[in-house]
Amino acid sequence: MNSNRLLQISLFVDHNDSVIDIGCDHALLDIYLIENKLCKKALATDISENALEQGINNIKKHDLESYIPTVLSDGLKNIEVSDYNTLVLSGMGAHTIIEILSNKHKLTNIQKILISSNNDYPLVRHELNRIGYYLEDEKVVEDKNHFYPIMKFVKKKKKNKINEIRYGLLKISNIPYYEYLIRNNRLLIKQIKHAFFKKMCLYLDNHYYQKYLKKITGRKLK
Ligand SMILES: C[S@@+](CC[C@H](N)C(=O)[O-])C[C@H]1O[C@@H](n2cnc3c(N)ncnc32)[C@H](O)[C@@H]1O
The missing domain is CATH 1.20.5 (Single alpha-helices involved in coiled-coils or other helix-helix interfaces)
Structure with missing residues (x-):
């Protein structure tokens, strides 16, 4: 895996997780997770036909087409989420991420949400707390001269402290x-x-x- 961001996301995934990778693009995360048996199953999805095509080609190159299903979808709209408990949203802006998570009926079974937002981390932390997810762990990684906080949220009534919302977990x-x-x-x-x-x-x-x-x-x- 040549992306520190995606590698850190994979470290937050557990063997029992069933993952939906929203905005998968190249699908490298899903390929890495399945090839290394790091999770139960993974579904790769993207809003863009071209991006998903790229993902499908990469999945084929790794002979994983029968293990990684793909869906063209705006966020979770076309996805049957009931079989999955973990979401990954990585490489998108805060507002897109929040919009995708705004349909709370789709989140009933989702216990864990892993986020690597391109911007506005305090807003992401605040919104995730508001919709019932607690920032349990966070690791900042450097990738191509840029720092990216990788955030692990779990479904919990608990709220983070204001400084954790502002600056992340110390x-x-x-x-x-x-x-x-x-x-x-x-x-x-x-x-x-x-x-x-x-x-x-x-x-x-x-x-x-x-x-x-x-x-x-x-x-x-x-
Ligand atoms: C920069 S790529 C990130 C790829 C990969 N997740 C990563 O972190 O390296 C962002 C991807 O998100 C997709 N995307 C943007 N808005 C989306 C939405 N509403 N639903 C699904 N995918 C979306 C884009 O088409 C693009 O392929």
Whole structure:
């Protein structure tokens, strides 16, 4: 597996899990899970015909077409979910993920949801808590110079603490990610200070220039 993201997702999958991989694209995760017997079964699904075609070709290359069913579907719309207990949503934006999970009838049997969102992690954590899933584990992985929090939610009434929603689960293994956040924050604060200072200078310049102009001409600059 040459993706740290997908590898970490696979580490959150258990042998008894029946997985629906939503937005499977190349289906590499499903192939890896089934080839290595890491789960009971896996279904690969995507909204895009081209993406699913690519997935089907890869599944065929690995001789797994009788083990990995595929479905063309917008989220869970065309999928019979009752035989599955785990969802994977990876490589999509937060709003798409939340939209896909908005049909709560489809989630009745789903005990575990693994998410690698492209953005807005606090929103994802907040929404998952709202629909009854608790952030139980989280591992941040670096993939192609980018940090990705891989989140494992389980069906539970419990809610995460506000700081867990904002920043994720504090874990020693995620320290390189926190360092990256602090570095970026420092840079942002520096940029804000710089922009503020520039604005103040402009304001003051303009303010004194106005005064000076009024003094020599008796009128205001428009
Ligand atoms: C960047 S790929 C991610 C592929 C793989 N899951 C990964 O993490 O490497 C995103 C995939 O999500 C699919 N997708 C986007 N919206 C979707 C939806 N509403 N339902 C199903 N698939 C969707 C896209 O067609 C695309 O193939």
